Amino acid sequence: GQQVMQIPQYQHVQEGEDFTTYCNSSTTLSNIQWYKQRPGGHPVFLIQLVKSGEVKKQKRLTFQFGEAKKNSSLHITATQTTDVGTYFCAGPRVQGAQKLVFGQGTRLTINP
């Protein structure tokens, strides 16, 4: 079945360093979403990418959707302690459906 793989599983950085997580799907996606989950919290929607090659920015966060719409990345510039958490990517199981398949997540920890 459809799989969404995310790497790395864990990343520890010094505050101020950059961070990137990568997401790869076994199938072409109509869109991809990113979520953030703080420790002990619930996933919160960050962004959705729809177009091939799309790049979106939210302050220090940059999201990219690959040209083939099978991979995506999230890059955080100059991490801050507020960035701590687990970042998930997710794509629809079937095109046009709201059923999502999630990557395993990348857990980011930061040394202040």
Add this chain to the structure above:
Amino acid sequence: NAGVTQTPKFQVLKTGQSMTLQCAQDMNHEYMSWYRQDPGMGLRLIHYSVGAGITDQGEVPNGYNVSRSTTEDFPLRLLSAAPSQTSVYFCASTHGSSYEQYFGPGTRLTVT
């Protein structure tokens, strides 16, 4: 708006017991989903509903039942709890025109 609410927050069950996890949303969203989250495995879809009276199986449905009698409520029933069902359970809802999922705060379930 309260968004998506879940009760209880924590629950301990003995093997073989049954219980219902409650989920409600006040955003008039058509789509609702149940996920379980286990370490290193991301969020896995248990059951899904596209509207009142309509449910569908997700990735890991065995051992769980759902029903959707109203737009607002989507309870998840464990018929005979097993230790393998120890997990954190999240309910989520989505508006029909969007893929963005709104998550509840979660229920942490331990089965001994």
